[in-house]
Amino acid sequence: MEHHRHDVVVVGAGIAGLYAAMKAGESADVAVLSKIYPTRSHSGAAQGGCAAALGNETEDNWEWHFYDTVRGSDYLGDQDAQELLVKEAIPVMYEMEHLGVPFSRTPDGKIAQRKFGGHFGQFGKAPVQRSCYAADRTGHAQLHCLYEQSLKCGVRFYNEFLVVSLMIEDGVCHGVIALEIRTGMLHAFWARAVMLATGGYARAWKVTSNAHANTGDGLSLVLGHGIPLEDMEFVQFHPTGLYPIGILVSEAARGEGGYIFNKDGERFMKKYAEAKMELAPRDVVSRAETTEINEGRGIDGADYIHLDLTHLGADKILERLPQVHELVFKFAGVDCIKEPIPIRPTAHYSMGGIPTDLDTRVLLDGRETPVEGLYASGECACVSNHGANRLGTNSTLEAAVFGRRGGMAMAEFVKEKGPVVVGTAIPTQHVEDEVAHYRAHEGKERASVVRGELQDAMQNLCGVFRDEEKLSKLVAKIADLQERFEHVGLQDKSKVFNTELNELVELKHMLDFCEVIAKSALARQECRGAHWRTDFSGRDDEKWHKHTLAFKEKDGSLRFEYKPVVITKYPPEARKY
Amino acid sequence: MERQFKVFRYDPESSKKPYFQTYTVDVQKSWTILDALNAIKWEQDGSLSYRRSCRHGICGSCAMKINGKNELACELQVFTLKGVIKVEPLPGFEVLRDLVTDMDRFFGHIEAVKPWLIAGLSPTDKERLQSPEDRKKLDGLYECILCGACTSSCPSYWSNDDFLGPAALLKAARYCFDTRDEGFHERMDVLNSRNGLWRCHTIFNCVEACPKDLNPTEAIVRLRARLAAEKI
Numbered sequence: 001m002e003h004h005r006h007d008v009v010v011v012g013a014g015i016a017g018l019y020a021a022m023k024a025g026e027s028a029d030v031a032v033l034s035k036i037y038p039t040r041s042h043s044g045a046a047q048g049g050c051a052a053a054l055g056n057e058t059e060d061n062w063e064w065h066f067y068d069t070v071r072g073s074d075y076l077g078d079q080d081a082q083e084l085l086v087k088e089a090i091p092v093m094y095e096m097e098h099l100g101v102p103f104s105r106t107p108d109g110k111i112a113q114r115k116f117g118g119h120f121g122q123f124g125k126a127p128v129q130r131s132c133y134a135a136d137r138t139g140h141a142q143l144h145c146l147y148e149q150s151l152k153c154g155v156r157f158y159n160e161f162l163v164v165s166l167m168i169e170d171g172v173c174h175g176v177i178a179l180e181i182r183t184g185m186l187h188a189f190w191a192r193a194v195m196l197a198t199g200g201y202a203r204a205w206k207v208t209s210n211a212h213a214n215t216g217d218g219l220s221l222v223l224g225h226g227i228p229l230e231d232m233e234f235v236q237f238h239p240t241g242l243y244p245i246g247i248l249v250s251e252a253a254r255g256e257g258g259y260i261f262n263k264d265g266e267r268f269m270k271k272y273a274e275a276k277m278e279l280a281p282r283d284v285v286s287r288a289e290t291t292e293i294n295e296g297r298g299i300d301g302a303d304y305i306h307l308d309l310t311h312l313g314a315d316k317i318l319e320r321l322p323q324v325h326e327l328v329f330k331f332a333g334v335d336c337i338k339e340p341i342p343i344r345p346t347a348h349y350s351m352g353g354i355p356t357d358l359d360t361r362v363l364l365d366g367r368e369t370p371v372e373g374l375y376a377s378g379e380c381a382c383v384s385n386h387g388a389n390r391l392g393t394n395s396t397l398e399a400a401v402f403g404r405r406g407g408m409a410m411a412e413f414v415k416e417k418g419p420v421v422v423g424t425a426i427p428t429q430h431v432e433d434e435v436a437h438y439r440a441h442e443g444k445e446r447a448s449v450v451r452g453e454l455q456d457a458m459q460n461l462c463g464v465f466r467d468e469e470k471l472s473k474l475v476a477k478i479a480d481l482q483e484r485f486e487h488v489g490l491q492d493k494s495k496v497f498n499t500e501l502n503e504l505v506e507l508k509h510m511l512d513f514c515e516v517i518a519k520s521a522l523a524r525q526e527c528r529g530a531h532w533r534t535d536f537s538g539r540d541d542e543k544w545h546k547h548t549l550a551f552k553e554k555d556g557s558l559r560f561e562y563k564p565v566v567i568t569k570y571p572p573e574a575r576k577y
Numbered sequence: 578m579e580r581q582f583k584v585f586r587y588d589p590e591s592s593k594k595p596y597f598q599t600y601t602v603d604v605q606k607s608w609t610i611l612d613a614l615n616a617i618k619w620e621q622d623g624s625l626s627y628r629r630s631c632r633h634g635i636c637g638s639c640a641m642k643i644n645g646k647n648e649l650a651c652e653l654q655v656f657t658l659k660g661v662i663k664v665e666p667l668p669g670f671e672v673l674r675d676l677v678t679d680m681d682r683f684f685g686h687i688e689a690v691k692p693w694l695i696a697g698l699s700p701t702d703k704e705r706l707q708s709p710e711d712r713k714k715l716d717g718l719y720e721c722i723l724c725g726a727c728t729s730s731c732p733s734y735w736s737n738d739d740f741l742g743p744a745a746l747l748k749a750a751r752y753c754f755d756t757r758d759e760g761f762h763e764r765m766d767v768l769n770s771r772n773g774l775w776r777c778h779t780i781f782n783c784v785e786a787c788p789k790d791l792n793p794t795e796a797i798v799r800l801r802a803r804l805a806a807e808k809i
Binding site: 036037039040041042044045054091093094097098099100102103104105106107108109110111134137140141144145148149151152159182211212213245247248323326327330331446447448452490491492493494495496497498499500 | 588589590591607618619620622623624626627628629630631632633634635636637638652673674675677680681684688691692693694696699700702703704705706707708709711712715719720722723752755757758
């Protein structure tokens with residue numbers, strides 16, 4: 001095994017990982033490990049924008065953004081984190097402009113801003129233009145800019161390295177072990193600080209907006225070290241996934257004025273969110289769409305509805321939504337200037353994840369005790385900004401704000417502690433054995449079949465609407481798939497670019513965290529945000545206004561604890577749009 | 578509907594020379610080439626190796642040569658092609674395995690043009706101002722997904738892979754034509770070097786290859802004009 005030493009190792013190269021690398025790279029020796037080339041990261045698929053109350057187009061201030069984020073989260077977000085998020089949004093957005101992000105502009109040359117679901121002025125009144133955008137390629141523009149800035153800072157990139165293990169001993173993280181995909185060799189990376197920025201995990205669903213790479217690798221890595229996962233039952237379904245494949249049609253389409261219709265040509269959101277209509281938060285719109293479809297009002301009775309932009313006109317569509325126009329044409333053969341777009345909810349974003357404090361330090365007990373030297377930010381982390389439901393444009397914002405905070409915190413920690421010492425007595429042999437075991441996997445099962453059945457089960461049993469019967473079935477199904485995983489055979493025996501091996505490792509991660517999602521969802525007996533139980537009526541603040549913490553015990557079973565939500569300003573109230 | 582795919586295979590660990598393997602796939606309507614490759618890998622032959630991630634043309638992972646043309650596998654629909662479909666790795670790059678090529682040199686060339694904003698102090702508590710007209714100058718430049726389809730199609734690059742290539746030069750243009758940037762002189766040595774702007778022979782292969790309909794040749798020509806103007 002080859003050994004490397006850096007002050008800081010960042011795992012994952014999306015907006016969160018790169019912001020952290022760039023910030024830490026100002027003073028420390030930083031390496032980024034990514035299983036794909038950094039610019040391939042899924043942050044680049046973010047389209048509609050990044051929220052900050054700049055007030056460039058309409059009057060705005062961070063307190064309104066704060067209120068919207070709290071309400072959007074169905075009061076499950078931690079308000080200390082949420083306040084930081086919306087306050088720091090403003091300097092961070094300016095910093096990104098200074099770094100070179102090519103934001104669209106207002107006539108007077110400021111960063112352009114558009115409306116988005118769930119964002120309002122005057123504490124929930126009229127929609128406000130808060131989403132800072134670069135046409136509808138905002139994530140792409142930010143991701144490339146941060147990658148380029150990281151190069152400028154001298155960050156060392158190890159591209160196409162798949163992290164397979166964390167070196168944690170006695171509550172201290174000393175680094176990671178990664179598989180070099182190109183050679184099949186294992187490498188140990190010793191570091192004073194490690195940040196997990198491995199992104200989301202909606203690949204576990206059959207219909208998803210997520211990339212193939214989004215397999216939640218960081219989550220099961222920490223779970224195996226006794227670190228809990230927080231609020232995993234909260235997974236967002238985006239209301240406008242392109243039918244049938246589920247890729248994203250930006251919420252910017254509704255922000256710019258798009259309507260959604262059922263088969264009767266009815267703008268049905270008036271029944272579900274009379275005041276805010278299409279600009280209600282995503283959980284509300286996805287439930288409305290699913291109800292319409294379930295009650296037979298999908299287009300032609302099928303399981304999709306229409307997003308209509310035709311009234312916006314060609315000029316506005318081509319200037320503000322060029323990527324939407326390109327995508328729906330290429331993938332659905334629809335010219336959205338002339339005809340409506342077929343859409344349905346698609347698994348999109350993970351609100352839960354690895355519990356951290358405000359400086360992104362991973363919490364061993366999920367509450368207050370950090371693992372020394374281990375950090376997490378972006379979608380794989382749960383600080384918790386988004387609680388039970390995230391607002392559109394708050395995700396790239398979280399990745400930027402908390403990636404940046406994490407980068408600064410790690411640099412500070414390295415300064416304090418000095419460089420890491422290589423080769424403290426951490427056994428690495430078991431990782432070599434584990435990978436050898438994967439390689440030697442023989443059996444009749446195919447990873448693709450097991451994965452396909454998992455995705456079908458998550459889709460049918462853990463979607464927009466859930467109940468005890470479905471979730472119990474899902475728990476049993478996952479146990480069965482975990483057993484079958486042991487009999488999956490590997491056809492590819494090569495060490496060079498063995499992507500079948502990668503998929504096997506990723507499938508193991510997916511089975512691990514899906515078990516946590518299913519059991520967390522079964523345990524939570526209420527409706528809150530994206531977690532909607534049809535066998536319970538409404539939110540139950542008395543019993544369930546608390547975060548889920550799922551721990552993996554030594555015997556492999558899960559143990560649940562709950563911790564209180566941080567309330568600094570807004571106690572739970574009824575949530576109506 | 579059954580379709581045949583003739584796919585390039587190579588494993589440096591095996592003693593076999595590179596060869597083509599033919600697979601028959603039951604293709605569904607609206608499938609892309611990537612869907613077909615996935616079906617091969619997941620249902621027939623787990624040893625087939627290729628890169629893929631976003632599957633909607635924004636991450637740039639899956640550029641490959643399909644029926645003789647550089648394409649994104651995730652965007653190209655199977656029904657648009659006739660007969661047996663030939664799938665090969667990007668030309669001009671070293672093949673690591675099957676459809677996977679070495680992209681390190683490509684990304685190294687991107688880095689060589691200093692692809693970051695070079696500018697003086699910015700206002701501390703506000704954004705820099707840029708008019709919508711000035712921002713428009715970046716359209717057609719900033720959308721590049723670094724898939725490599727253009728550089729891989731460039732005969733000048735085939736004959737000399739020290740040539741920065743169309744993707745890196747397009748990236749240089751993205752910064753040089755940003756009205757916020759002051760780094761043209763700092764980049765000039767690289768752009769004006771023997772492996773820079775002048776090695777492009779305006780063959781326009783890159784324009785044809787770009788899956789995002791960008792025009793690297795035009796960007797190169799505009800950079801040359803600027804270089805000439807600045808030198809005078």
